[in-house]
Amino acid sequence: MTASSATLPRGGRKHFRWLAIQEQITGYLFILPAVLLITIFGLFPIGYAFYMSLHRWRVRKGGFIGLANYEKAIGDWTGALIWIAGFALLALAYYVWNNAFKEESDRRLIAKLLAALILIAAGLAISSGWERMLEAGDEDFLNSLRITLYYALGTVPVEIGLALLLAYILFQQIRGQELFRMIYFLPYITPVVATAVVFRTIFSPRETSLINQLLSLVGLGPYKWLFEPKPFTQVMFGWSLEGFLAGPSMALVSIIFYGIWTYVGYNTVIFLAGLGSIPSELYEAAEIDGANGWQLFRHITLPLLSPVTFYLSLIAFIGTFKAFNHIYVMRMPSAQGTVDTASVTIFDTFYKANQYGYATAEAFLLFLVILGLTLAQNKVFGERVFYG
Amino acid sequence: MRGKRVWLLVVLTVAALVLTACPQAAPAQPAEAPAEKPAAEAPAKEAAPEGPEDPWADVDPSGQTIIFWHQHSRQREEALNEIIQEFNDTNEYNITVVAEYQGHYGDIFNKMLAVLNTEDVPDLVVAYQNQAATYQLADALVDMTSLVESPKWGLTEEEKADFFPAFFKQDIFPTFGNARLGFPPNRSMEVMYYNIEWLKELGYDGPPTTPDEFKEMACKAVQQPFSKATAEGSMGYELSIDASRFASWTFAFGGDIFDYEKNQYTYNSEAAIAAMNFIQDLFNNGCASVVTERYGDQTDFGAGRLLFTVGSSSGLPYYRAAVGEGAQFDWSVAAIPHVTPDPVMNIYGASVSMPKTTPERELATWIFVKYFTSPDVQAKWAMVSNYFPVRKSAAEKLTDYFEANPAYKTAFELLPYGKYEPPVPGYDFVRDKVREAMAAIADGADVQSTLDQLTEEANQILAEQMAELK
Numbered sequence: 001m002t003a004s005s006a007t008l009p010r011g012g013r014k015h016f017r018w019l020a021i022q023e024q025i026t027g028y029l030f031i032l033p034a035v036l037l038i039t040i041f042g043l044f045p046i047g048y049a050f051y052m053s054l055h056r057w058r059v060r061k062g063g064f065i066g067l068a069n070y071e072k073a074i075g076d077w078t079g080a081l082i083w084i085a086g087f088a089l090l091a092l093a094y095y096v097w098n099n100a101f102k103e104e105s106d107r108r109l110i111a112k113l114l115a116a117l118i119l120i121a122a123g124l125a126i127s128s129g130w131e132r133m134l135e136a137g138d139e140d141f142l143n144s145l146r147i148t149l150y151y152a153l154g155t156v157p158v159e160i161g162l163a164l165l166l167a168y169i170l171f172q173q174i175r176g177q178e179l180f181r182m183i184y185f186l187p188y189i190t191p192v193v194a195t196a197v198v199f200r201t202i203f204s205p206r207e208t209s210l211i212n213q214l215l216s217l218v219g220l221g222p223y224k225w226l227f228e229p230k231p232f233t234q235v236m237f238g239w240s241l242e243g244f245l246a247g248p249s250m251a252l253v254s255i256i257f258y259g260i261w262t263y264v265g266y267n268t269v270i271f272l273a274g275l276g277s278i279p280s281e282l283y284e285a286a287e288i289d290g291a292n293g294w295q296l297f298r299h300i301t302l303p304l305l306s307p308v309t310f311y312l313s314l315i316a317f318i319g320t321f322k323a324f325n326h327i328y329v330m331r332m333p334s335a336q337g338t339v340d341t342a343s344v345t346i347f348d349t350f351y352k353a354n355q356y357g358y359a360t361a362e363a364f365l366l367f368l369v370i371l372g373l374t375l376a377q378n379k380v381f382g383e384r385v386f387y388g
Numbered sequence: 389m390r391g392k393r394v395w396l397l398v399v400l401t402v403a404a405l406v407l408t409a410c411p412q413a414a415p416a417q418p419a420e421a422p423a424e425k426p427a428a429e430a431p432a433k434e435a436a437p438e439g440p441e442d443p444w445a446d447v448d449p450s451g452q453t454i455i456f457w458h459q460h461s462r463q464r465e466e467a468l469n470e471i472i473q474e475f476n477d478t479n480e481y482n483i484t485v486v487a488e489y490q491g492h493y494g495d496i497f498n499k500m501l502a503v504l505n506t507e508d509v510p511d512l513v514v515a516y517q518n519q520a521a522t523y524q525l526a527d528a529l530v531d532m533t534s535l536v537e538s539p540k541w542g543l544t545e546e547e548k549a550d551f552f553p554a555f556f557k558q559d560i561f562p563t564f565g566n567a568r569l570g571f572p573p574n575r576s577m578e579v580m581y582y583n584i585e586w587l588k589e590l591g592y593d594g595p596p597t598t599p600d601e602f603k604e605m606a607c608k609a610v611q612q613p614f615s616k617a618t619a620e621g622s623m624g625y626e627l628s629i630d631a632s633r634f635a636s637w638t639f640a641f642g643g644d645i646f647d648y649e650k651n652q653y654t655y656n657s658e659a660a661i662a663a664m665n666f667i668q669d670l671f672n673n674g675c676a677s678v679v680t681e682r683y684g685d686q687t688d689f690g691a692g693r694l695l696f697t698v699g700s701s702s703g704l705p706y707y708r709a710a711v712g713e714g715a716q717f718d719w720s721v722a723a724i725p726h727v728t729p730d731p732v733m734n735i736y737g738a739s740v741s742m743p744k745t746t747p748e749r750e751l752a753t754w755i756f757v758k759y760f761t762s763p764d765v766q767a768k769w770a771m772v773s774n775y776f777p778v779r780k781s782a783a784e785k786l787t788d789y790f791e792a793n794p795a796y797k798t799a800f801e802l803l804p805y806g807k808y809e810p811p812v813p814g815y816d817f818v819r820d821k822v823r824e825a826m827a828a829i830a831d832g833a834d835v836q837s838t839l840d841q842l843t844e845e846a847n848q849i850l851a852e853q854m855a856e857l858k
Contacts, residue, residue, distance in 0.1 A: 058853065059501065060526040204680050227678065229831070333629040333823035334678055334831070351498060352817035353849060354522055 049360040057357035069361035075137025083129030087372070089122035094380070140337070141362055144345035145369060150248035151327075151341055152320035154256040155263075160312055162260065163267030164305070168297065170268065171275045181272065184265035196258065196329035200226060203254040203330075225254045227334035249338035255330050259323065267312050274308035275301070303386040310385045314377055321370050342366045444538045444751055450481045452752035455510040457490040457499070459738075460773070465489060467772035475759050483752045485512075493519070493738060497816075500743075504528040509743035511753045517811030520569040520741045521561060525813055525853065530742040531567040532559075535754040543758070550763070554806035555778045559739050561811055562648060563854065570739030573760050574775035576702040577806065578636040578734040579799050580725070583695050584718040586614040595722040599640070599666050602696065602725040607675040609695040616715045617692035625670060625696045626688060628679040629826045631819035633698055635809045636734040637663035640726040646810035651854075653810070653818065653846035655825070656839040662727075664826075664835045671830050678830055690714030698724060700736075701799045705774055708795075721795045723802055735806035737775065776800060814853035818846045 053069050056062030074080045093115045100111030134142050166184060170177050187195065202210045203225035215221035223235060228250035233239040235250045248256065282300050291299070324343040331339045340348075346366065350359035460468050465487075472485045488510070490496045497519050503509050504526045515523065523529050536542050548556065551572075559570035582595045587605065590612060596602040606624025613622035627633060634655075635645050643659020646652070654660065670676035679685045686703065688694035690710025701721065711719055723731030740760075742753050759765060766777035767785035774796065777783065783790075783800065790797035809815070825842040829835055 056855070058525060058855075059504070059522060062855075201681065205678075206680055227680065229827075332827075333820075334827040336824050336827050336831075348817065348820065352820060353814060353852070354501070354525070354817075355852065 050364060052357050053361035053364055055357045057360075058354050059356075062357070065357070069358045070365065072358060073138045073141050073362055073365055074133050075135065075142075076132045079129045079132025079136065081129070082125050083133060086122050086125030086127075086129055087376075089118055089125055091376070091379075093118035093122055138362075140340070141342070141345055141349075141365075143337070144340050144342045145366075146244065147248070147252060147338065148321055148323075148341040148343075150252060151256060151259070151323065152317055154248060154253065155259040155320050156313060156316045158256075159260045159263045159267055159316065160309065162264045163271055163312075164309070166264065166268045167271030167275060168301065170272060181269065184268050186265065187262045188266040192262070192325045193329055195262070196326040199254070199258045199261075199326075200330050203257075223250060224334070226251050226330055226332050226339075229334070229336040229338045249335065251332065251335035252339045255327055255339055258326055258330065259320065262326070263316065263319075267316075270312060271305065271308060274305045278304045306385045307387055310381050313381065314374065317373060317377060318370055321366065321373070342369075442538050442540055443534055444747070445540050447747045447751045449483060449748055449752035449755055452481075452483050452749050454483060454485045454512060454749065454753050454756060456485055456487045456512040456740075456756075457496055457510040458487060458514045459490065459492050459496060461489060464773050467769065471760065471765055471769065472756075475756055479755065479759070481752065481755065483755060485756050497522075504743070509745065511745055511749050512740050512742055512757065514738045515570060515741040516736075516738045517558060517561075517570065517808075518813060518815030520559070520739070521563065521811055521813040521815075522853075523741065523743070524561070524564050524567070524569055528743055529567075529569045530744055530750050531564075531569065532571055532742060532754065533566075533568045535751070536568060536571075541751060541754060541758075550779045550781050551761075552778060552780065552803055552806065554735060554803075554808065558735075558808050558811065563651060563812055570741040571757050571761065572737065572739045572778045573757070573766075574769060574773060575735050575737040575778060575803075575806075576700045576775055577736075577799055577802065578632060578698060578724065579701050579721040579802070580723065581689060581697045581699065581707055581719065581721050583614065583689070583692065584720055585616065586692065586695055586717070589615060595720070596725045597723070599725050599727060603666070603670060603673075603675060606670060606696060607673055610675055614692040614695075614715065614717070616717055618715045619688070619691035619693045621693045623677055623688065623694050624675040625698075626677055626679045626685040626694050627667060627670075627826075627830060628685055628697075628699065629823050629830070631822035631826075632700075632734060632736060632809065634660075634663075634822050634826055636698060636724050637667065639732040639734055639807050640724045640728070641666070642726070642728045642732070644807070646812070648810075651812075651850070653843055653850065655822070655843040655846060656836070661835055661839055664829050664839065667826075668829050668832070668835060672832075676830075678827070686710045687714075689719075692717060701776070701796070702774055704793070704795055704799070719795070721799050723805070731802060731805045732807050733802050733805045735803070735808055776803060812850060812853070814849045817849050821845050821849070 052061075054064060054066060056065050056068075071077065096111055096118060097115035100108050100115060130142075170180055174180075204212075205222070205224040205227045206212065207216075207222045209222075209225070211225060212222035215223070228235060230250060231239075231241065231246040231248065232250050232253045233241055233247045241247070278301065282304075283296055286296055286300060321341075322343055323341060324347065327339060327341055327344055328347070331344065342362070343366075346359050346362045349355050349362055353359075456472070458465075458468065468487060472487050476484050490499055493514070493516060496514060500509070500513060500515075500519075500523060504523055505528050509528070520529060536548075552575075555572045555575050559572060560566050560568050580595065586609065587593075587595065590605060590608050592605060596605050602625075609624040610622055638645050638657070638660045641659040641663040643654070643657045643663075645655055645657075645660060647654050667676070681687075683706070685694060685697040685699065686706055687710055689697050689707065690713060692715030704721070707719070711717060723733060726732060740757060742750055742757075744750070745753075760769075761778060763777075763779050763781040763785065766779050766782040769775070770777040770782060770786060771789050776799075777786070786800075790800070821842055825833075825838050828838050
């Protein structure tokens, strides 16, 4: 360093600094178009949408009403705070539970019990906060969040599990691998509206619909599928559960099938890429050590695929919370609103009710929910990601 | 680590913002325009030369080019283009109308919301009454009253009397101080389609005229399938869950879904409750089912597995085609069975509305509207579109068409009994709620409480829509 400094010409330090500044300016100039584009088409609309959410706005702009639109949606600020506190308690329970394993054995039990108590408190807070909000708030919107959660929970784990299975099978150098890969990927690239219309016919309540005919072969059905507002658990198993435990409607389950069908192929292809990046030496070494197929999968494939799994689940959760097109095509009046996810409800508020301000407020609330879920997912699953 | 976490949080926040809010940010676009240019264009009345008699007397419409947004496709579009071409070639003011297909009603509605009160509005646009009412929330339409009444450019008393009264009044909006926000170029009507031959097999000479007869025949049809049916199964009535069906049955039971004096929805009126009890009873007895696919009732009717359907008269050609491709039987249309002395028919159809532009363009647009609704053009338009003409004198020019299409003639003769659905903003949203309520009722929900809740929700939506006007 000294030698190089010594070789700098007179005024070299200043010149060097100027070069560095020039370099920085050049860098900023390079990213300027992208920054401008993101600002104009990404950030400005978000800011403007937030501005709208603070106004009475139907077709034309009305007066400033502050957080009234938000209050209309959630109904009761106290209820909302209790609800959020419930999630905070949930996070605390998770923290205590995780730390319990670091304790000595006698303290571990106490920590676990404490975590369980906090968990119960969290459940109670979430439940009571939600009830308060539901009583005073917009039932349609709040229910749409519950329906969205059903949709996400019904779709994401299944599509990722299936995709992992298919990718693992396809990775075994089987014949026609390319063909299968293409077939699985097709649903993802086929226009959503077209395939949703086909699914609408498949899941028609007619006795002659494909799904009812298939089920009749095993002595089941016919069911009303997309026309059935009753919970899936009640229709299929006769259970009379209440509230959240009742689960999604039969109509929503029909749409969940569509969601799984669409994204399994895409996830499979991504998993295949992930599988390709795992060094074969690891498998060879494990095989020499006597590992069987399941052990190879459990101790090499799964951990080394965890970044891909994490990425896919993150994107899938966000995707399901924003899902719109196929749900809009497949929803029927007979489903009586039991498939109306948050995106659909926001769309209706905007286009049918022309309540622009309120619709943007709903959109921001949805955004907050997604943000919360993303952070939680990042915290819980991110820690379990193994980057090799 | 802390720094990394902060960055992670920032990245996640931005990513989530971009991923979630961007698509919803689109709403900003349509609403932006009115905010920026609330009064960029002068309203017709203000801009037109003032005069106690006729504000349009000194306006010169010569040489204007008029943009017309419509939803007509295929043969209808071809016929419309012919009509427009003829107007362009013959009008003495050298006005040029340019017709632009802009998708379906919903597409046009959404496009309009984005351009209201901007220079991008068309001069003439197809709009249902409730859509026109929504545009007017932004004070974006021309009140056409002064044009209709203009001594120089308007209609004579004789011409006005030539319009079917219900059609003529339908575009006058009590909620906007009786402004005329549209003008009717065509109309349709809800009618009952029935299978004549099947009814004969069941032992009936003609279609039902009362709900009780309707139920009796529909239930009998389930037990005794049509001999010429080309598909399995047999059903009396298939209900397409739709707000217009709700209105039609309520009208037939002697009531209304809206109180025009109080400006309130009345979905829980006695007639509405009776109508929905009647529908639910049909379902409970297995005499009715829900339409499961779009236009599935047409297909089933054509195949001879469905005795009755209720739908728009504009569907006549499609029913004809379905029967032709299906069981090929005699069929016709009739009034929806009613408890009132006379039938009460639900008439509907989009009108044309005039967004505010300049007095010259507005007058030129009106001259075209006047031409479009003239008897000769109406007769031509009715024959191609299968809509009803809006003028009585057009009927005289349709003699041959009536002869070739007896079902159309039957429906046409029911026009004097017309009644319409409420022309209020937000009705599209209310229609969704009505559909849900109807579906619940067909599924066995309690009629009274379902309709009470529906009425409450509908009136709340109306109140929210009208809040801006107060």
